[in-house]
Amino acid sequence: MIKRFLHRVWNSVTAVALAALVCAGVLALAVGAGALLGYPPIHLADLWLRGAAGSWYALSSSCADACPLLLTGLAAGVAFRAGVLNIGAQGQFLLGALVAVALSTRMMIFHQADLVIPTALIGGAVAGGLWGLVAQYLERYRSVPVVLSTILLNFVALYLAQAALQGPLQALGTAAAQSPEVAGKYWLPLFVPYTDFHIGIILALGLAVLLWVVQQHTTFGFETRVVGLNPGTAKAMKMPVTIRQFQIMFISGACAGLGGAIQLLGQVHFMTAHMGNYGYAGIAVALLGRLNPLGIILSALFFGFLDTGAFRAEESSLALPHDMANVIKAVVILVMLVLAGLSLRRARRAGRDTPMPPTPPTQESTL
Amino acid sequence: MTPSHNMFTFLSRQAVTAATPMILAGVGELVGELSGVINIGIEGTMLMGCIAAYTVTGVSGHGTVGLLAAIAAGMVMAVIFAAASVWGRADQIVAGTAMDLLGMGLSGMVWMMYQNWRENLGFSTALLHGSGFSPVPIPVLHDIAYLGPVLFDQYALCYITICLCVMTWWVLHRTRLGLIICALGDAPEACHAAGVRVRLGRSLCLLFAGASSGAAGAYLSIMQTHAFATNMTGGQGFVVLALVIFGRWKLPGLIGGCLFFGLINSLQQTLQTARYTSQNTALHALTHVPFQFFQMLPYLAAIMALAIMSRKAPGPRYINVPWPEAKT
Numbered sequence: 001m002i003k004r005f006l007h008r009v010w011n012s013v014t015a016v017a018l019a020a021l022v023c024a025g026v027l028a029l030a031v032g033a034g035a036l037l038g039y040p041p042i043h044l045a046d047l048w049l050r051g052a053a054g055s056w057y058a059l060s061s062s063c064a065d066a067c068p069l070l071l072t073g074l075a076a077g078v079a080f081r082a083g084v085l086n087i088g089a090q091g092q093f094l095l096g097a098l099v100a101v102a103l104s105t106r107m108m109i110f111h112q113a114d115l116v117i118p119t120a121l122i123g124g125a126v127a128g129g130l131w132g133l134v135a136q137y138l139e140r141y142r143s144v145p146v147v148l149s150t151i152l153l154n155f156v157a158l159y160l161a162q163a164a165l166q167g168p169l170q171a172l173g174t175a176a177a178q179s180p181e182v183a184g185k186y187w188l189p190l191f192v193p194y195t196d197f198h199i200g201i202i203l204a205l206g207l208a209v210l211l212w213v214v215q216q217h218t219t220f221g222f223e224t225r226v227v228g229l230n231p232g233t234a235k236a237m238k239m240p241v242t243i244r245q246f247q248i249m250f251i252s253g254a255c256a257g258l259g260g261a262i263q264l265l266g267q268v269h270f271m272t273a274h275m276g277n278y279g280y281a282g283i284a285v286a287l288l289g290r291l292n293p294l295g296i297i298l299s300a301l302f303f304g305f306l307d308t309g310a311f312r313a314e315e316s317s318l319a320l321p322h323d324m325a326n327v328i329k330a331v332v333i334l335v336m337l338v339l340a341g342l343s344l345r346r347a348r349r350a351g352r353d354t355p356m357p358p359t360p361p362t363q364e365s366t367l
Numbered sequence: 368m369t370p371s372h373n374m375f376t377f378l379s380r381q382a383v384t385a386a387t388p389m390i391l392a393g394v395g396e397l398v399g400e401l402s403g404v405i406n407i408g409i410e411g412t413m414l415m416g417c418i419a420a421y422t423v424t425g426v427s428g429h430g431t432v433g434l435l436a437a438i439a440a441g442m443v444m445a446v447i448f449a450a451a452s453v454w455g456r457a458d459q460i461v462a463g464t465a466m467d468l469l470g471m472g473l474s475g476m477v478w479m480m481y482q483n484w485r486e487n488l489g490f491s492t493a494l495l496h497g498s499g500f501s502p503v504p505i506p507v508l509h510d511i512a513y514l515g516p517v518l519f520d521q522y523a524l525c526y527i528t529i530c531l532c533v534m535t536w537w538v539l540h541r542t543r544l545g546l547i548i549c550a551l552g553d554a555p556e557a558c559h560a561a562g563v564r565v566r567l568g569r570s571l572c573l574l575f576a577g578a579s580s581g582a583a584g585a586y587l588s589i590m591q592t593h594a595f596a597t598n599m600t601g602g603q604g605f606v607v608l609a610l611v612i613f614g615r616w617k618l619p620g621l622i623g624g625c626l627f628f629g630l631i632n633s634l635q636q637t638l639q640t641a642r643y644t645s646q647n648t649a650l651h652a653l654t655h656v657p658f659q660f661f662q663m664l665p666y667l668a669a670i671m672a673l674a675i676m677s678r679k680a681p682g683p684r685y686i687n688v689p690w691p692e693a694k695t
Binding site for chain 2: 087145147151153155160166280281326329330334337338
């Protein structure tokens with residue numbers, strides 16, 4: 001039992017090691033590209049590293065930036081594992097933040113921090129989950145592919161959030177789509193004073209571990225993985241495929257919504273409709289972590305460090321374009337994908353009888 | 368001419384103007400999907416087209432050079448995507464998402480560097496001054512009563528798009544090449560047996576898709592607006608994806624969907640202003656509706672249309688199945 005457990009951990013470790021190798025390569029590439037564009041490479045690397053991890057404060061702001069990425073990464077990872085292609089984490093994230101801001105600036109329950117914070121977090125998660133269920137309903141009963149409906153619903157959520165932020169949730173004395181600031185007593189408490197280490201980070205880490213245990217060690221997790229690999233097999237084994245897909249979609253959306261709520265109460269404290277591209281970046285995070293919740297923790301931390309470092313380099317005299325971080329993310333995804341494809345081919349060459357992830361060309365599963 | 372007639376002509380013209388880039392990108396996407404590759408990354412490709420067209424036009428002063436640059440940029444994006452998804456066997460949805468991130472990041476980065484560079488040299492980068500395109504009315508045809516202003520008083524790329532649609536339809540339905548393209552997505556084994564190189568064929572289809580998406584980006588930046596803004600495509604690339612399915616992988620259906628979307632979009636823009644000026648009480652009552660609900664309308668319409676129409680949509684059977692297939 002313990003040996004099998006260790007074996008599982010070892011598998012995760014090798015996956016992470018591969019990812020780390022790719023990251024190191026890409027980072028070297030980024031500094032090289034920076035040098036080509038005329039930024040002094042040593043200075044750039046130094047600035048980047050010190051901005052991301054040079055002090056307790058830098059370290060904490062990297063971790064705080066990794067926190068929403070971890071949750072949207074989990075949202076994508078959990079869903080992709082079960083074959084539910086939820087690209088809608090961005091919209092679910094926004095709605096989670098929206099409900100959290102409503103519950104912490106307009107409808108505070110008894111004005112007690114002990115009640116307001118949990119209800120805001122849970123409300124955000126539920127809102128994200130329900131928004132995800134809309135897409136799954138459209139897939140199951142109206143045969144609209146989840147990939148498309150979630151993308152379109154992202155825009156609907158964006159305009160919904162803007163309408164709310166210029167309507168009932170707007171701050172006094174501003175014309176912009178912006179909510180009032182959340183009162184200080186409803187902020188997520190810090191566990192290291194004078195830094196950005198808020199308890200949302202611990203919550204997210206705990207959730208990742210929990211999801212890993214559920215995915216690897218429960219019947220529910222096993223069934224969702226089978227549903228993801230081959231819905232036909234799952235059906236033949238009398239697994240409740242539809243119910244599992246709906247449940248996974250709710251969990252996935254809830255992760256993203258919780259990410260929005262935590263980002264709002266823990267980090268930014270007031271809401272605009274431009275809360276960053278965390279939803280889309282979450283897909284990259286999940287892939288870099290190879291859809292394994294423990295891997296996703298590390299890849300979210302990596303992306304958090306990347307973003308924070310790039311942000312500091314942008315603020316500095318070097319004025320590095322901040323979008324560089326996005327480019328690096330894209331390159332990471334593409335490299336990881338091709339590596340995964342190549343390892344698949346190598347496995348095929350090694351043994352013809354190795355079971356492969358089946359790709360049945362049926363009408364339902366083509367998208 | 369009655370005012371309502373005028374309004375109708377105006378709306379139709381706006382719809383065609385707004386639908387042109389979506390049709391252009393959609394034709395490419397359609398060909399790509401028929402050959403068995405779904406490219407979620409057209410949003411990113413269009414953005415690269417936007418920035419390439421804008422910067423090159425700004426530097427060279429010639430809109431045509433900018434358009435060619437946009438096409439080239441789109442093709443480069445297509446090469447990267449084909450390398451990952453067709454030759455590298457990556458999941459097409461995920462690789463496409465990566466292309467979106469790449470396009471968003473790279474276009475924003477290039478834009479910032481271009482601004483720094485040009486403004487240091489003392490040029491303004493806010494607008495193109497005279498080197499962009501403006502609508503080209505076709506001499507005789509634009510005097511026809513309704514069709515004239517709607518179809519024949521558009522940008523040059525709109526006419527090219529019409530020709531491209533006709534040509535693509537003819538190739539797909541009347542030639543051996545079209546048969547091969549459809550077979551690449553429906554029966555790759557048959558293609559392989561007939562001596563057609565499946566992966567090469569798919570790559571070429573993607574190259575065509577990239578070129579047309581790049582041109583669609585150029586339409587947005589150097590024709591419609593004469594400006595660039597980060598993420599200026601605003602999700603049009605994603606909407607195109609939905610519209611290809613909405614049109615059930617048929618060209619006329621796709622064009623109809625794009626025009627429908629364009630019409631709803633121009634309608635909502637007109638309604639947003641008309642509700643304040645109109646004497647009509649029903650219209651005036653709409654002033655209490657937040658304008659974001661109007662902006663939401665096209666996306667809601669797309670979802671509704673998909674929900675109603677997409678039943679039993681017979682797509683290409685081998686979408687997102689890499690070739691050669693993994694044997695179990």
